[in-house]
Amino acid sequence: MRICFFGKMGDVIGREVEIEIPASTATVAGLRRLLAEHFPAAAGALGEARLRACIADAMVNDSHSIAGVERVEFFPPLSGG
Amino acid sequence: MTVILTCRLAESSFDPWEELRQFAQAAQGAGAISSFTGTARPLSSNGEPVDAMFLDHHPRMTLSSMREIVDAAARFGCDYRLVIHRCGVVLPGEPIVLVAAASAHRRAAIEAVEYMIDRLKTDAVFWKREDRPSGSAWIEPRAEDHAAHARWEQ
Numbered sequence: 001m002r003i004c005f006f007g008k009m010g011d012v013i014g015r016e017v018e019i020e021i022p023a024s025t026a027t028v029a030g031l032r033r034l035l036a037e038h039f040p041a042a043a044g045a046l047g048e049a050r051l052r053a054c055i056a057d058a059m060v061n062d063s064h065s066i067a068g069v070e071r072v073e074f075f076p077p078l079s080g081g
Numbered sequence: 082m083t084v085i086l087t088c089r090l091a092e093s094s095f096d097p098w099e100e101l102r103q104f105a106q107a108a109q110g111a112g113a114i115s116s117f118t119g120t121a122r123p124l125s126s127n128g129e130p131v132d133a134m135f136l137d138h139h140p141r142m143t144l145s146s147m148r149e150i151v152d153a154a155a156r157f158g159c160d161y162r163l164v165i166h167r168c169g170v171v172l173p174g175e176p177i178v179l180v181a182a183a184s185a186h187r188r189a190a191i192e193a194v195e196y197m198i199d200r201l202k203t204d205a206v207f208w209k210r211e212d213r214p215s216g217s218a219w220i221e222p223r224a225e226d227h228a229a230h231a232r233w234e235q
Contacts, residue, residue: 076219078204
């Protein structure tokens with residue numbers, strides 16, 4: 001699965017990473033935990049509710065399924081224009 | 082009047098005065114033209130110099146968030162509206178955003194500009210980073226930006 005990070009998270013983790021998703025990881029919440037294991041330095045930020053997950057250009061909550069999803073994007077709080 | 086809406090994400094520097102000249106030309110017949118130009122400040126809010134600002138954006142959602150704001154400003158009855166916003170690296174003094182509106186009378190044009198810039202400051206999909214001599218800092222909207230936005234929801 002391709003994971004994209006914007007803003008500060010893009011600087012901390014990288015703007016785009018490719019990660020193998022085990023079958024046991026079924027939701028956005030599970031994905032956050034998996035990413036925290038891969039990127040321990042960003043574990044705190046990955047668990048924050050204000051880091052919004054986005055699938056197919058729509059914000060989704062933590063219980064959202066990631067089955068069959070090819071790309072998940074993570075948005076830190078917007079800074080505005 | 083025909084409705085003319087322009088909404089553009091600029092990846093490199095643009096000339097707000099030339100854009101405004103073209104806008105005024107297109108808006109011929111309007112009795113009022115109002116605009117706002119935002120430029121990158123040379124100093125950070127803590128007084129430290131800013132070497133450059135980086136405006137991170139989303140490949141689709143940034144432009145669609147800008148379009149939504151330009152569309153919503155229809156409520157002021159202003160038929161010509163323009164938003165141009167930079168992304169990428171912006172140097173101090175360079176324009177970041179140009180907002181313009183033209184209408185038959187002044188109130189609609191002025192209010193539409195205020196509305197669009199207030200909403201761009203909080204709702205547009207951007208992430209801003211200031212690169213300073215001491216390091217880089219990501220910026221979040223200030224309380225007064227949220228207050229300016231809330232004003233339009235009453």
